[in-house]
Amino acid sequence: MGVLRKTKSVDIVLTAFNQDTTAISVIALVEQLHSEMNKTTVYRILNKLEDDGILHSFLGKNGHKWYAKCHNCSSSVHQDIHPHFQCINCGKVECLDINVQIPNIPNRKVEVSQILLQGKCEDCYNSQKPEHNVNAK
Amino acid sequence: MGVLRKTKSVDIVLTAFNQDTTAISVIALVEQLHSEMNKTTVYRILNKLEDDGILHSFLGKNGHKWYAKCHNCSSSVHQDIHPHFQCINCGKVECLDINVQIPNIPNRKVEVSQILLQGKCEDCYNSQKPEHNVNAK
DNA sequence: ATCTTAATACAACTTAGTTGCAAATATATA
DNA sequence: TATATATTTGCAACTAAGTTGTATTAAGAT
Ligand SMILES: [Mn+2]
Ligand SMILES: [Mn+2]
Ligand SMILES: [Zn+2]
Ligand SMILES: [Zn+2]
Numbered sequence: 320m321g322v323l324r325k326t327k328s329v330d331i332v333l334t335a336f337n338q339d340t341t342a343i344s345v346i347a348l349v350e351q352l353h354s355e356m357n358k359t360t361v362y363r364i365l366n367k368l369e370d371d372g373i374l375h376s377f378l379g380k381n382g383h384k385w386y387a388k389c390h391n392c393s394s395s396v397h398q399d400i401h402p403h404f405q406c407i408n409c410g411k412v413e414c415l416d417i418n419v420q421i422p423n424i425p426n427r428k429v430e431v432s433q434i435l436l437q438g439k440c441e442d443c444y445n446s447q448k449p450e451h452n453v454n455a456k
Numbered sequence: 457m458g459v460l461r462k463t464k465s466v467d468i469v470l471t472a473f474n475q476d477t478t479a480i481s482v483i484a485l486v487e488q489l490h491s492e493m494n495k496t497t498v499y500r501i502l503n504k505l506e507d508d509g510i511l512h513s514f515l516g517k518n519g520h521k522w523y524a525k526c527h528n529c530s531s532s533v534h535q536d537i538h539p540h541f542q543c544i545n546c547g548k549v550e551c552l553d554i555n556v557q558i559p560n561i562p563n564r565k566v567e568v569s570q571i572l573l574q575g576k577c578e579d580c581y582n583s584q585k586p587e588h589n590v591n592a593k
Numbered sequence: 594a595t596c597t598t599a600a601t602a603c604a605a606c607t608t609a610g611t612t613g614c615a616a617a618t619a620t621a622t623a
Numbered sequence: 624t625a626t627a628t629a630t631t632t633g634c635a636a637c638t639a640a641g642t643t644g645t646a647t648t649a650a651g652a653t
Contacts, residue, residue, distance in 0.1 A: 324599060324650050346640075357602050362641065364600090380570070382519025382609095383640075407567065417561060421573065422554050426582060430544065430575040433517070436558065438567040445563060461619050461630060483609075494633050499610065501631095519640095520609070594653105601648070607641085617632070623625085 321371040321394050322364070328356045332364045336374065342387035342403065342412040344379060375399045379412060380437060387414050400431070406440035413440065458508035458531050459501070465493045469501045473511065479524035479540065479549040481516060512536045516549060517574060524551050537568070543577035550577065 322329055331352060335343060345365060349358040365386055368374040372392030379385050389399040402415045419434055459466055468489060472480060482502060486495040502523055505511040509529030516522050526536040539552045556571055 326600065326650070328601075349640095358640095359603080359642080360601055378515065378519045382515045382521075384519075404561070404564065404566075415561065417559050419556060419558060421556060424541070424552065424554060424573075426578040427541065428576045428581055429541075429573045431573070433570075433572040433574070435570040436561075436566045436568070437570070439565045441563040444565055463619070463631065465632075486609095495609095496611080496634080497632055596653080597651095599648100599650075601646105603645095603647105604643105606643070609638100609640090611638070612636085614634095615632105616634100617630105619630075620628090622627080 320367065322367045322373075328360050329364055329368075331355055332361065332368070333373075336386070336388050340388075340413075342377075342385045342414065344412070345384045345386065348386075370394060372397055372399075377403055377433065378435070379403075380405055380435060385412055387412075402434035402436055404436045404438070404440065406443055407437050408439050408443035411440050411442075457504065459504045459510075465497050466501055466505075468492055469498065469505070470510075473523070473525050477525075477550075479514075479522045479551065481549070482521045482523065485523075507531060509534055509536075514540055514570065515572070516540075517542055517572060522549055524549075539571035539573055541573045541575070541577065543580055544574050545576050545580035548577050548579075 332348070335348060335351065345362065348365075349361050352361060365374060365376070369376055369386070371394050372389055374386045375389050375392065375397065376384055376386050385403070387403075389397075392399045399414075402417060402419055403412060404415050405412045415436070419432070421429055421432055469485070472485060472488065482499065485502075486498050489498060502511065502513070506513055506523070508531045509526055511523045512526050512529065512534065513521055513523050522540070524540075526534075529536045536551075539554060539556055540549060541552050542549045552573070556569070558566055558569055
């Protein structure tokens with residue numbers, strides 16, 4: 320059910336993700352693009368881009384959905400599974416290129432892991448005068 | 457803002473958590489107790505019990521809230537931070553008594569980690585004829 | 594240029610969770 | 624035990640993320 324047509328709206332959404340490398344919450348994206356397209360359209364395009372292996376999604380600290388670009392995925396292979404990091408100071412969310420080792424659990428078979436780390440991001444950690452933005456979505 | 461009075465409703469909620477050792481989603485609890493108390497009351501009691509260090513909460517795979525009993529917490533010290541496990545077969549959610557080592561990330565300070573593992577639980581892993589219940593909440 | 598089908602806008606809906614307030618009840622005090 | 628008072632509860636209304644149905648619009652194939 321992936322993206323079939325190169326529409327104006329698809330282009331706008333893709334441009335948003337090419338703007339910077341951090342993840343974007345659906346809430347923020349809907350707000351950011353509200354004058355250019357309907358929220359239903361945003362939701363449906365994100366859905367399709369994920370299907371196509373162009374974006375991957377995960378849940379932030381409030382259980383709201385976030386999306387970020389995939390690196391080596393396709394519609395058939397989704398291998399972009401990694402921890403995410405949400406800054407408790409500025410709200411920014413990033414994909415982490417680290418591998419977290421899950422210990423074996425007897426009699427249980429772990430198939431997926433969702434890991435969300437929270438703390439201070441690089442910018443906020445290094446700066447003395449942080450731009451505090453608790454409400455960042 | 458913890459629990460001040462030993463009311464009937466508080467007792468019923470606590471009994472639900474003493475019934476078995478797995479976590480309970482708010483959705484399931486509200487449904488389970490709907491003839492005994494209002495959903496607002498369930499939400500408020502859970503809130504207070506968490507404040508008191510009697511329960512802790514976390515988000516399941518859909519971003520919905522779950523609660524489980526704390527082990528050595530109080531209203532001042534909440535140390536019940538651990539990974540959780542959600543069975544993709546029967547829906548059951550459990551607290552894991554394991555420690556996941558988070559690698560150091562340069563220039564970033566990790567303060568909290570939310571880890572949700574998904575897979576087959578002990579019962580489903582061992583049984584040949586699993587009771588499949590995808591809709592478990 | 595025309596046709597077909599997918600994409601879009603819009604409104605209505607669903608559902609988890611919250612809020613305000615009046616009525617009920619736990620508990621401290623007399 | 625009776626009374627006072629502060630907390631808890633039920634209820635209805637609300638908020639906000641996300642979904643669905645459908646008529647209209649616009650890709651892109653022929
Ligand atoms: Mn990512
Ligand atoms: Mn737990
Ligand atoms: Zn930051
Ligand atoms: Zn199971």
